[in-house]
Amino acid sequence: MLAMRDHDQLEQFGTALNPARTAEFMEGLSSDEAWGVLSHVEPGRAAEIFLYFDHDRQIEILSGQNAEEIAELVAELPADDRVDLLQELDADRASELLALLPTNERREVQRLNSYAEGTAGSIMTTEVARLRQHFSVREAVDELSRQSEHLETIYYLYIVDVDDRLLGVVSGRQLISALGKPNIRLSDLMATDMLSASVDEDRESVAQKVERFDLLAIPVVDSNRKLVGIITHDDVIDVVREELEEDAQMLAGVTPLREDYLRIGLASLSWKRGMWLTILFVTAMFTAFALKNYQGSLEKYQWIVLLIPLIVSTGGNSGNQAATLVITALASGELSHRDWHKVLMREGVMGLTLGGLLSIIGAIIGFFFAPTWMAILVVPLTILLIVMLGCIAGSMLPLLFSRLGLDPALMANPFIAGIMDIMGIVIYMNVAAAILG
Amino acid sequence: MLAMRDHDQLEQFGTALNPARTAEFMEGLSSDEAWGVLSHVEPGRAAEIFLYFDHDRQIEILSGQNAEEIAELVAELPADDRVDLLQELDADRASELLALLPTNERREVQRLNSYAEGTAGSIMTTEVARLRQHFSVREAVDELSRQSEHLETIYYLYIVDVDDRLLGVVSGRQLISALGKPNIRLSDLMATDMLSASVDEDRESVAQKVERFDLLAIPVVDSNRKLVGIITHDDVIDVVREELEEDAQMLAGVTPLREDYLRIGLASLSWKRGMWLTILFVTAMFTAFALKNYQGSLEKYQWIVLLIPLIVSTGGNSGNQAATLVITALASGELSHRDWHKVLMREGVMGLTLGGLLSIIGAIIGFFFAPTWMAILVVPLTILLIVMLGCIAGSMLPLLFSRLGLDPALMANPFIAGIMDIMGIVIYMNVAAAILG
Structure with a gap:
């Protein structure tokens, strides 16, 4: 298909299977060939497939291909992954790509970059569902279908005031159960007594909260209780794994590698x-x-x-x-x-x-x-x-x-x-x- | 409140805050007192609070209190937790409680008990949302609100045929996005190319799949592809933590404890x-x-x-x-x-x-x-x-x-x-x- 530059067939290949499976099928291709396929798929889908590539290939593609096309892909990545990847490119390439990102995405990168490593801020994503308490269930659903393509998760819906301060939470499950009564206001559904993390909190302590209370995600607030992001269960699994690996390495008298064994210099x-x-x-x-x-x-x-x-x-x-x-x-x-x-x-x-x-x-x-x-x-x-x-x-x-x-x-x-x-x-x-x- | 046996106030205490917080407030109470509070709260809510008690207290309450009242609570626990707890009680007490459970819950315990430790079957829960492919979005939502109180999660909705064989999956997010078109059939929404685990698969390999593909949950099927259960992200975090702890212990020349350090004999x-x-x-x-x-x-x-x-x-x-x-x-x-x-x-x-x-x-x-x-x-x-x-x-x-x-x-x-x-x-x-x- 690649040799024929068959756009339609390549696009179909990119959408027929789930993204993880598609990425697996592409394992045998070179990075150039893989990008050859991805560039025919619409950017949102391409980003999903890209996320399942292994890390070396991700960096190769981001470093080597046409900057404008790459920036389109980068704009579609979840905010936390985007920051991590940009940090690993060489500085010139990273700022070239950054300049090509839409304003919102660029600001987000700069914001996430400003949190110290190891804090909640550094692992959160800023793409979080925000709703207002006077919304009815019906309005909430409409608003969500509008927001949903930018959101990493809609399993918790956070209710904020005009200043973006966190007031409460409604779960996706509650919303589905309440669909029979579409005029109920979110203020009647929401729980106000919820756990949150502060941006400068240690990531290990955040992981422990999520683990202890079996949460799918935890909202992250700044010192004014303004909702700034969300940390999801998959980031928490990563933190748990990394912290335990670091402990094992320290026990053997090794400063934690924080990189793959085969990749570290x-x-x-x-x-x-x-x-x-x-x-x-x-x-x-x-x-x-x-x-x-x-x-x-x-x-x-x-x-x-x-x-x-x-x-x-x-x-x-x-x-x-x-x-x-x-x-x-x-x-x-x-x-x-x-x-x-x-x-x-x-x-x-x-x-x-x-x-x-x-x-x-x-x-x-x-x-x-x-x-x-x-x-x-x-x-x-x-x-x-x-x-x-x-x-x-x-x-x-x-x-x-x-x-x-x-x-x-x-x-x-x-x-x-x-x-x-x-x-x-x-x-x-x-x-x-x-x-x- | 306990001394006054003030039913209304105790009930209110049990429902005002989120269950985790309520459990925290009760840390100072003895097990008898804690049960004194819980017995005034309706069983579903009581079970949620109970899940946040520490493990010793859970066992004490299950072992010591009136069997019929306890059975009501046990019936409300998620199936996987229920099995784990019953296994730790002494055999007489466990079979006494088992006999008092409703038929469905009793069968579930017996089924989960039959899977070998360390397999997907032993960590799954059988409470999973099942829908049929000819359902419209509207019918699906109605069915879900009916099923929802028995379900641990509705983040993935599994589509099965008449024989309960797994056909596809629709995410809660897709369902919410599709609410604007309530007559679409699930067969048009569902993805058929999805990951699943087999009941006798090693739990570590299941955890790796969930981790690698950032899933919230994975369906568990038997040898006939019949949907028998679901493993959720919180069970996966537990597996990741346990496996890494076991590795660290083995590296120090200790057979993995598989129990808390302070609790093991x-x-x-x-x-x-x-x-x-x-x-x-x-x-x-x-x-x-x-x-x-x-x-x-x-x-x-x-x-x-x-x-x-x-x-x-x-x-x-x-x-x-x-x-x-x-x-x-x-x-x-x-x-x-x-x-x-x-x-x-x-x-x-x-x-x-x-x-x-x-x-x-x-x-x-x-x-x-x-x-x-x-x-x-x-x-x-x-x-x-x-x-x-x-x-x-x-x-x-x-x-x-x-x-x-x-x-x-x-x-x-x-x-x-x-x-x-x-x-x-x-x-x-x-x-x-x-x-x-």
């Missing part, structure tokens, strides 16, 4: 890993200095040396388990730093149980390595103590950082790793000294 | 941590046997011993970083095991860069500990090799497990930890032997 990737690897390396260096203090005993009891890596890694593993459980529980809101005494109790019990379990295996190992019956005791006792310390330090440090308003996932890991490495050595050497004399 | 928590701690302990034991092989050199070069924990933990940290990045990228669908050669290239470069960086610091440490200029070389060379191995093994093992159809988060961690611990020792000792002779 190697310099940036080196920095995000190298920084923490260096911090962890420097804290682990203290183990060498700690061991140096005990060099006398090490020369005397050679067998002790053989078990050092085992002891150190067991302490690290138990601390890591406790820290991860507490950090995931904090992230999902199951736990707050106020629960620290309950956590302390649980981890005390866990430390005794898990430490006790590993001590038994430790005693068997001790039997193979230690020269006397007395010396065997060193291994299980050290393991019991180090596992208990791991459970307690691993669980308490994240709670402490959360209490101090710091991100527990980011701060806890190097501290816990450092403490466990050094304390592993210190406990081991002191237990050995106490028992072996 | 200590026996179960010990098992889920103890099992992996033991596996990791046993793999780490091999470090002791490996070291034993090199006992001769260790006695000769005492200073080597002091750096063992540093070398081992640096290898572990670099492996952990690479593994976590690959596993989070696999989970979000950015990466597939087919990309292994791109990952290998990247991690080769990262290994050289990060290993090179740490080698410089390693050389400085070597300067403090090693007795000769030649001996200083041992430390940076070991670190370069171990960090390279960490990057490559840490990134390739999860891809290999994913290729074999195993969960990369679950399988990769003990293998990587074991390999890095032992290889750390082996590389260190061999580098030392080669350089020091």
Whole structure:
């Protein structure tokens, strides 16, 4: 079809299937060919299909094709996606496209651009259904069919006053149920006690509200309670996924990538890993200095040396388990730093149980390595103590950082790793000294 | 109000605010008192408020109060929540309540109960808007207002044939836009090319579809394409969160809790941590046997011993970083095991860069500990090799497990930890032997 430049058939291809499926069929095409198809489809539909292309292809098309035709497509994208994409183009191309956008869309981009990353403002879209409270159900429906092509969602309809201040909300479902009585006013239907987000609120806190109350969307208001936008459920899924991925990465000692693994620049990737690897390396260096203090005993009891890596890694593993459980529980809101005494109790019990379990295996190992019956005791006792310390330090440090308003996932890991490495050595050497004399 | 048993005021309290807010106001009450309030509110509204109570309170109320009154409330809960809650009550109480439910609701519970955990069937609700294709827009609206109180969502309206087989979908938005032409038939509006999930499909794959295509809900069909239920966006957010939490927990060597940290039994928590701690302990034991092989050199070069924990933990940290990045990228669908050669290239470069960086610091440490200029070389060379191995093994093992159809988060961690611990020792000792002779 492309080779024949068959406009009608290409247009039909673009409208027959749902946009997601159409995009899938086009996966085999080059970016130029894909644009060749899209340019024959009307811009609204083309934008829908474009949204399902993968990110690299989106950027290639936006960067490479005729600016005027591209601007038509960009004008049809949802406001939040439009801003995100323009931010990733090179600055010249972005301002070229921006200049070609209709005034309203251009203003919207500039407005959304002005909110700091990580805030509600930065993830909202400004395309939201606004109605007035004196509208009847019939008037509301008429107004909605007029507005609907510019709206991302009409599942909640927000009622505003003359100054755009948020007064209430009517759900799409309520409106459909009320169609039998078309003269009822929206002021009689609307709920006035509703949740909203403020533009500068942290996006994670907004996501938690939407998640906790199973909302489809949440209105975003500025400091004067003026309705400025809406955050929809799909943006919230993205936030939940990103925040949890970031937590997992921080737990492994990586500054969150915030980009796809295969797409992030190697310099940036080196920095995000190298920084923490260096911090962890420097804290682990203290183990060498700690061991140096005990060099006398090490020369005397050679067998002790053989078990050092085992002891150190067991302490690290138990601390890591406790820290991860507490950090995931904090992230999902199951736990707050106020629960620290309950956590302390649980981890005390866990430390005794898990430490006790590993001590038994430790005693068997001790039997193979230690020269006397007395010396065997060193291994299980050290393991019991180090596992208990791991459970307690691993669980308490994240709670402490959360209490101090710091991100527990980011701060806890190097501290816990450092403490466990050094304390592993210190406990081991002191237990050995106490028992072996 | 409770003390006065003031029915009117209690009823008013239950309806004045939105259900979420009402539930918040009731947080200070005991479960008995909370039920005292709810029992004065009409069951549909009471069920909405009840859904916002925390989980412990829900179970307490369902377990403790008059069975007949409770059954009325349970009948009003969404089908998926109802099944989940009944499963957590003790068996006698659950069957007592089940017997008191209206026939339809009872059948639904039995049906949902029959789907295996982790499948689409187990998280769907059966309350879904069904319409026939010969309906006009006007008839559809009438039918919807009739059905609407039993429906969890009316954002998508599914069109079925006489045998309940799924034919197409009309969005609530389309229906509102079409209200101007009330005689159009649904068959002219509906899209027939739509996504659906099958009842026995893995819930993670369903969540990915909904997420990828920004759906509000997805219909669930059985093997005959019969419409059996719907999975809504809020269930999908829950799945995304749970799956990512499980990945984070597996990465830390914990079998996923699948319950709140503060609520899970200590026996179960010990098992889920103890099992992996033991596996990791046993793999780490091999470090002791490996070291034993090199006992001769260790006695000769005492200073080597002091750096063992540093070398081992640096290898572990670099492996952990690479593994976590690959596993989070696999989970979000950015990466597939087919990309292994791109990952290998990247991690080769990262290994050289990060290993090179740490080698410089390693050389400085070597300067403090090693007795000769030649001996200083041992430390940076070991670190370069171990960090390279960490990057490559840490990134390739999860891809290999994913290729074999195993969960990369679950399988990769003990293998990587074991390999890095032992290889750390082996590389260190061999580098030392080669350089020091």
